[in-house]
Amino acid sequence: MTTAIDYLSEVERYSAHNYHPLPIVLERGEGAWVWDVDGKKYLDCLAAYSAVNQGHRHPAIVGAAKAQLDRITLTSRAFHNDQMGPFLRELCELTGYERALPMNAGAEAVETAIKAVRRWGYRVKGIPANQAEIVVCRDNFHGRTTTIVSFSSDPLYQADFGPFTPGFTLIPFGDLTALERAITPHTAAFLVEPIQCEGGVLIPPAGYLAKAYALCRQHNVLFVADEIQTGLGRTGKLFASEWEDVRPDVTIIGKALSGGVYPVSAMLADRAVMDVFEPGSHGSTFGGNPLAAAIARAALRVLVDEDLPARAQELGSWFLGALKQIPSPHVKDVRGRGLMVGVEIKKASGPARPFCEELARRGILCKETHDQVIRFAPPLVVEREALEWVIGEAREVLA
Numbered sequence: 001m002t003t004a005i006d007y008l009s010e011v012e013r014y015s016a017h018n019y020h021p022l023p024i025v026l027e028r029g030e031g032a033w034v035w036d037v038d039g040k041k042y043l044d045c046l047a048a049y050s051a052v053n054q055g056h057r058h059p060a061i062v063g064a065a066k067a068q069l070d071r072i073t074l075t076s077r078a079f080h081n082d083q084m085g086p087f088l089r090e091l092c093e094l095t096g097y098e099r100a101l102p103m104n105a106g107a108e109a110v111e112t113a114i115k116a117v118r119r120w121g122y123r124v125k126g127i128p129a130n131q132a133e134i135v136v137c138r139d140n141f142h143g144r145t146t147t148i149v150s151f152s153s154d155p156l157y158q159a160d161f162g163p164f165t166p167g168f169t170l171i172p173f174g175d176l177t178a179l180e181r182a183i184t185p186h187t188a189a190f191l192v193e194p195i196q197c198e199g200g201v202l203i204p205p206a207g208y209l210a211k212a213y214a215l216c217r218q219h220n221v222l223f224v225a226d227e228i229q230t231g232l233g234r235t236g237k238l239f240a241s242e243w244e245d246v247r248p249d250v251t252i253i254g255k256a257l258s259g260g261v262y263p264v265s266a267m268l269a270d271r272a273v274m275d276v277f278e279p280g281s282h283g284s285t286f287g288g289n290p291l292a293a294a295i296a297r298a299a300l301r302v303l304v305d306e307d308l309p310a311r312a313q314e315l316g317s318w319f320l321g322a323l324k325q326i327p328s329p330h331v332k333d334v335r336g337r338g339l340m341v342g343v344e345i346k347k348a349s350g351p352a353r354p355f356c357e358e359l360a361r362r363g364i365l366c367k368e369t370h371d372q373v374i375r376f377a378p379p380l381v382v383e384r385e386a387l388e389w390v391i392g393e394a395r396e397v398l399a
């Protein structure tokens with residue numbers, strides 16, 4: 001019989017060593033729960049970095065996928081298909097943007113936005129050729145392509161991957177003075193995560209997004225929100241930018257856009273920005289394929305029908321409050337919005353990873369982020385009783 005150890009050693013032997021996962025081998029998931037190959041049940045408090053907001057194998061999404069598998073899966077954009085148009089219309093109606101450009105991975109949608117805002121900078125704003133600048137924040141996470149890691153501030157993401165793509169200015173996250181100083185006549189866009197999730201669930205000071213947006217308006221700079229992790233209900237609203245009534249010029253989504261069934265991402269914008277693309281200027285073989293479109297349509301319907309943003313808000317604010325009340329000599333800070341919650345462990349207590357390992361032993365799957373932070377981000381369909389149980393276990397683990 002193949003055991004967990006066999007699966008782990010296969011990966012050790014045959015995989016690139018570009019991850020350091022917890023040694024848990026999963027074989028099945030349903031809703032907020034997953035099971036490993038030994039039959040042990042866990043509550044999934046990572047939700048694949050918020051890609052499974054709708055829960056594992058949501059029946060409506062899996063049903064849509066199965067139905068589409070029996071029709072057609074890939075046409076390429078050389079032809080039309082009968083799913084992409086309805087998908088983009090429904091996506092635009094839900095989000096209030098005029099246009100959407102479908103891609104696959106989140107990083108591809110970020111790359112798409114970078115190309116769009118640079119072109120907008122040259123063709124609309126009038127920036128001289130090849131001089132466009134994009135302002136970004138320290139501790140950002142926008143993906144792993146060569147251009148995207150070019151503006152990471154994390155040495156782990158960059159070491160020996162140069163030469164890097166120029167044209168990015170790094171400023172501290174949450175610092176409006178730095179933003180104002182960084183903007184020049186050549187600035188095309190400000191690219192920001194409304195909450196830096198990978199950075200350690202870092203929430204900017206109140207008013208930051210709204211004021212940053214106003215600064216962008218004032219200087220004719222596009223405000224681009226990377227909502228790949230914060231978007232689609234996670235923080236208690238459809239988009240985290242809504243917490244400060246900001247409607248970004250460009251919003252980037254991915255992850256939960258497919259409910260974890262298939263990679264689907266998109267760049268959202270109005271015509272003034274999106275129409276910088278003409279045929280041939282950008283594309284993707286799989287982007288907008290009918291299987292992806294059918295799955296994403298179902299995933300969006302689930303978000304709306306089950307009112308998952310409201311659920312995240314209600315459960316999240318209760319959960320955050322309960323976590324804050326746990327007495328612990330190890331906890332430096334507890335913060336969050338909706339069901340994106342971080343527990344920061346004091347440096348003196350060591351890294352967060354052993355706490356995650358102990359939680360996993362007790363059947364709660366979390367993954368540390370940036371060494372010191374335990375992130376709790378379960379599927380938004382999680383039951384309140386499950387979270388009550390998490391609080392009880394966390395109380396003992398953090399004691």
Ligand SMILES: *Cc1c(COP(=O)(O)O)cnc(C)c1O
Nearest residue numbers: 105106107141142143226228229
């Ligand atoms: C996950 C993530 C990405 C990259 O998405 P991939 O699908 O892994 O390429 C980009 N930005 C943010 C904020 C993310 O959380």
